Structures are given as C-alpha cells and as structure tokens.
Amino acid sequence: MFETRDGEQRLETDPAEMAPDGHVVFIGRIVSPWTSREDCPKNMRQAREAGVPATIVFDQAFRPGLQNLERASHVVILSWLHHAPRNLIVQKPRHAAEPKGVFSLRSPARPNPIGLHVAKLVGIDIAAGRIEIDAIDVLDGTPVIDIKPYYASTDALPDATIAGRDET
Secondary structure (H helix, E strand, O other), X not given: OOOOOOOOEEOOOOHHHOOOOOOOOOOEEEEOOOOOOOOOOOOXXXXXXXXXXXXXXXXXXXXXXXXXXXXXXXXXXXXXXXXOOOOEEEEOOOOOOOOEEHHHOOOOOOOOOEEEEXXXXXXXXXXOOEEEEOOOOOOOOOEEEEEEEOOHHXXXXXXXXXXXXXXX
C-alpha cells in the first residue's frame, strides 16, 4: 500500500477490483536494467541520460506484427505499469505546491496505469521477437500493451505547452 500525502484523494473503489470492460492482452514484456522504483528513471529524458539500452520481447503469437517495423526510426510503446497504485485520483507530487488531478499529471499512479514511451529503435529480430531500444523508464518485466511507429509529421507538436512548467 502506498502512503497518501497531504491533499491527496483516493477513489472509493480501486479500479483493480472493478469488473473489466475491455479485454486488453499483454503482447510482451520489457527487459530493462531497472529493478526498483527508487533506481528507475522518472521519465524518458532521464532514461536516455543514463545511457542504458533496453529490449522488448514479444510473445510468439505477436511476432509477425513486427514485420516492416524496421522502417521506423522511433516507436511509441504503451506499457502496463503493473506496480503502480490505481486508486489515487488526486496526487500531491513532491515537487508541487498543491495537489493535482491525476489526469493533469504524467504519474504512473492512475486508474489505468498505462505508460507512454517514445524510444529510438536500435535493432529488431522478428524471429526471436525482440526489439532493442535506446532507453526505457520502466521496471524490468513491465508488460507491453502495444507498439506503434512514431511519425514525426503527425505526432510531434512543437507548439504544445504546459502552463507554468519549464520543459527544459
């Protein structure tokens, strides 16, 4: 159980205990050097600064889906952050002056703990069901929900901002 900070709120019912309304399957797992939350980078920038590559290993049934992925320089990875609490709806980040709603944060603690990562594709072995990426900001063994090619022409929005936040 995670401790609640001053100003935080939990949901009355933990989403992990609710009946599912979709059938999400895991297509593979991430092999990363990070084995504890304390050591794991907080975001992809920090992961890249650590300079440690990672691997995604796909289950046998999903390996044919990797065909032609080598055309992409970068990929978008959707992961299931299985160690994160799911019932925290208002959070008080350590660096914030006041509590914030979960949907205004990038925190892994959320009703559906889906991680979003953009990584450089370093190598691919379809037969072995492995792709190598430049970095990752999740724990070893994290399940993968999906992977998609990153398209700079449609995915990058250079004018996007968050008010009051320095993104440098």
